[in-house]
Amino acid sequence: MSESHLTGFRVSRAGPLALLQDAGRFGVRHLGVTQGGPADLHAWAWANRLAGNTWGTAVLEITFGGLELVAERDLTIALTGANLGVRHNQQAAPMWRTLAIRAGDRLAFGTPVNGLRAYLAVAGGFRGETVMGSAACVVREQLGGFDGQGTSLREGDTLTVNEADSIPADQIAPESEQRDYRQTTTLNLLPGAQIAAFTGRSLFDAFNSEWEVDQRADRMGVRLTGPRLQCTISSLVSEGISLGAVQVPPDGQPIALLNDRQTIGGYPRLGNLTPLAASLLAQCMPGQTVRLRAAGIDSALRQHRQFLHSLR
Amino acid sequence: MKPTRLPCLERAGLDGWMVRLFDSIEENNLLWLAALAEECEAAFGDTLVDLVPSYTTLLVVFDPLHISPCEARKQLLDILATLTPAEAGTSGKLHELPTWYDLQVGPDLQRVADMSDLSVEAVIEAHSARDYRVFALGFAPGFAFMGLLDQSLTCPRLDTPRQKVPAGSVAIAGQQTAAYPVVTPGGWNLIGRTPARLFDRNREGLSLLRVGDRVRFVPVNQDTFEAEGGETTLTNGGPAK
Incomplete structure (x- = not known):
């Protein structure tokens, strides 16, 4: 029997946070298990496409940088998402394209230049431990990742990579898809939930103000600071929360909820960011300002379907 | 805010609907929520991604590539029109x-x-x-x-x-x-x-x-x-x- 998966990389330096992410954990949210999956779905999907993988293949999500990997054999990879000043041996590594690397090559992530989260896909896919149908790594729930225990990469780890069926063709993502996250200014929000319970003034403020991305931001959610929003209801009976939901706790400062959010919650909500808007927000640096735009369902659905059609 | 007529559907992004059945916590809610979840599983089949029941609501998450929010809404309204609660004795281990x-x-x-x-x-x-x-x-x-x-x-x-x-x-x-x-x-x-x-x-x-x-x-x-x-x-x- 031939080995169909082998060591692909060795971790020579662990950054603050590098997690294995497939599409996410589905069908178990009624048990209180969160979704997980890539915070930036768009960049994650492109990484797999450029590495010749199918949708859903597990990819590394590297937050802030710092990670250093050594290739243990010849591999084909793709880097997308944030520019974290990654170097391939002595040179700046090209992003948003298929890239061949050799055994012994070094990939060193620096610090954020543009965006917060980079995605590294490898042809054949990283091989994680599937827990409840997914290898998505959720630290808080101690689920998924390479060890099945939700652990961020550590120095000395060896990362297993499945043998690729074939060497993928060289591809470059269209320039329009290579995001400049510093340019993110507007996030599409689909109104819903308790939006009718917010005061008129607050609704005006919500969609006509600049919102600053707060330091308090992680894979559970991103806090926005700005005018204080007032809702006539302060708390509800807890109910299910879907991706991108924008909840407003009593302090009036909204929190957009991302992949690792708790499955239910009891704060009133304005609605949901579209999946692609949630992806963009996950790349925003603290201090960056954004605006919320009330989006129509038809155009949002068309845009999302186009994305899924081309990459899923 | 005006009182809402229940049950009602609230948009939960482009891949979800919040089905609100009740406005207060009662044990009997669970019988209706169980029945609704079961009907959703049957009706949505492969297009269903997740169901998140809670005290008074059921969040229905579907695959937006294969069913539109509009179609999902129609599906849910059809279910609600004929929904009957699960039998008290049968639910709940x-x-x-x-x-x-x-x-x-x-x-x-x-x-x-x-x-x-x-x-x-x-x-x-x-x-x-x-x-x-x-x-x-x-x-x-x-x-x-x-x-x-x-x-x-x-x-x-x-x-x-x-x-x-x-x-x-x-x-x-x-x-x-x-x-x-x-x-x-x-x-x-x-x-x-x-x-x-x-x-x-x-x-x-x-x-x-x-x-x-x-x-x-x-x-x-x-x-x-x-x-x-x-x-x-x-x-x-x-x-x-």
Whole structure:
């Protein structure tokens, strides 16, 4: 029997946070298990496409940088998402394209230049431990990742990579898809939930103000600071929360909820960011300002379907 | 805000609808929610991604590539038009959770007794006297929100949550009770500990408790607690201030 998966990389330096992410954990949210999956779905999907993988293949999500990997054999990879000043041996590594690397090559992530989260896909896919149908790594729930225990990469780890069926063709993502996250200014929000319970003034403020991305931001959610929003209801009976939901706790400062959010919650909500808007927000640096735009369902659905059609 | 006519559908992004059935917490809600979830599974088939039931609502998440929100809405309205509740007797498995009520593992037991103007023994008796319903799972995998507590035990959450609540801790807050499946931060009042494995990734079904299940806490002594695999040594940081 031939080995169909082998060591692909060795971790020579662990950054603050590098997690294995497939599409996410589905069908178990009624048990209180969160979704997980890539915070930036768009960049994650492109990484797999450029590495010749199918949708859903597990990819590394590297937050802030710092990670250093050594290739243990010849591999084909793709880097997308944030520019974290990654170097391939002595040179700046090209992003948003298929890239061949050799055994012994070094990939060193620096610090954020543009965006917060980079995605590294490898042809054949990283091989994680599937827990409840997914290898998505959720630290808080101690689920998924390479060890099945939700652990961020550590120095000395060896990362297993499945043998690729074939060497993928060289591809470059269209320039329009290579995001400049510093340019993110507007996030599409689909109104819903308790939006009718917010005061008129607050609704005006919500969609006509600049919102600053707060330091308090992680894979559970991103806090926005700005005018204080007032809702006539302060708390509800807890109910299910879907991706991108924008909840407003009593302090009036909204929190957009991302992949690792708790499955239910009891704060009133304005609605949901579209999946692609949630992806963009996950790349925003603290201090960056954004605006919320009330989006129509038809155009949002068309845009999302186009994305899924081309990459899923 | 004007009162909403129920049931109603609220948009939850481009891949979800919130089905709001009720505006207050009642045990009977669970029968309707169970029936609705079952109908959704049958009607949506492969296009269904997740169903998240809670006290008064069901969040329905679908695959937006294969069914549009508009089609999903029509599907849900059709289901609601003919929905009948699950039969009371058929839903909800009964679980008995052995529980060691003691100050060693329930550091808030005395404070709860003081607040309720009851003896510790009376608190234990009141907590273990009735069957609870699981209204929702959330907060952490397998964490079941159960109710409703005897009025006399109603007490607020801690002002400052503990950083680490030991797995198995049995706790109360407001009119609800719960048992912590894993070590997490937590702001509920700890009154005991169960050896039951509440969430096990290697068990079929994963979570011991499901929405709609019934739960009875059965007082046991330390020996039984330990014999059944309970961990006494886990620190809980002492009584809350």
